[in-house]
Amino acid sequence: MARLLLFNKPYGVLSQFTDKGSPTARATLSDHIAVKGVYPAGRLDRDSEGLLLLCDDGKLQARIADPRFKLPKTYLVQVEGDPQTPALDRLREGVLLNDGLTLPAEVERIDEPSLWPRDPPIRVRQSVPDSWLRLTICEGRNRQVRRMTAAVGLPTLRLVRWSVGDWTVSGIAPGAFRQISV
Template sequence: MLIALNKPYDVLCQFTDEAAGPPRQTLADFVTVPGVYPAGRLDRDSEGLLLLTDDGRLQARIADPRFKAPKTYLVQVEGEPDEAALAALRRGVRLKDGMTLPAGARRIDPPALWPRVPPVRFRKTVPDCWIELTLREGRNRQVRRMTAAVGHPTLRLVRWAIGDWTLDGLAPGQWRRID
């Protein structure tokens, strides 16, 4: 079984919250199908496509960078990246844990997305724009670190696609079975 979920902002990418303190939303608040687990992760402050499966081999194939399933992100960044910044993302960026693989990177018009709750902080004096970034690896907080490395910190991060699977038609918190 394979499920596509549009993970909302501020939701943990696991089914239980073991942290002390006030309870936080988890995948269990949205997916009631027993025995499925996420194939990969999205940070709590990221939104978008998360695939869940009950098939361990499929889970490994989706999540493992060796299989190079492209992951496409819609990223709202601070400032307006010029061609040099986009070219740097396309070549690969040096991070503390080494060079990233080359990525697909291009500016896009603001996508027609759902409003984020809470909204992204708006600053009158600092412009922002959207880029589409496609990666074939999955380091911890990689998109955020890459955009920061080229001088454009991430404001909002939405994973739109993993391979051929997309968020198309899924509102935040909604899920569907994939054949």
């Protein structure tokens, strides 16, 4: 049976165990996870938070990370601006990025979710509204959600990956993980 760790990656933590080549030490997975023999199944950018899966089985790791399997990834996204139907429809139809057209996303406006505080907090501007979206994609391009929202005029302020497939970060504190057998 494979071990799978559901890790709530805090903002500012790299999705790797070492930080080679950086002149300054940055936070890595090794600052939070002392389990031997597990490796990230996919990535989550340093400035993103939420669910990062780690496992000890190469086949499972590939199945989770490989876009060919189209495992849905759901994000809670705080955006700058007031999303209107045309922008949301563009996300639902697919957005043309510099590396091609994305697959259609599932997206809906949501009320501000009850999340842990982000450290550091996002910069709030009194003159510019912000809103929350729940966005689900089945791809894994580099910084895809941020590029998609920016392309429709809604820059991302905070990005939290809430789930990958049926696995969720619900109930896991930032910097903590839950281990399950698969």
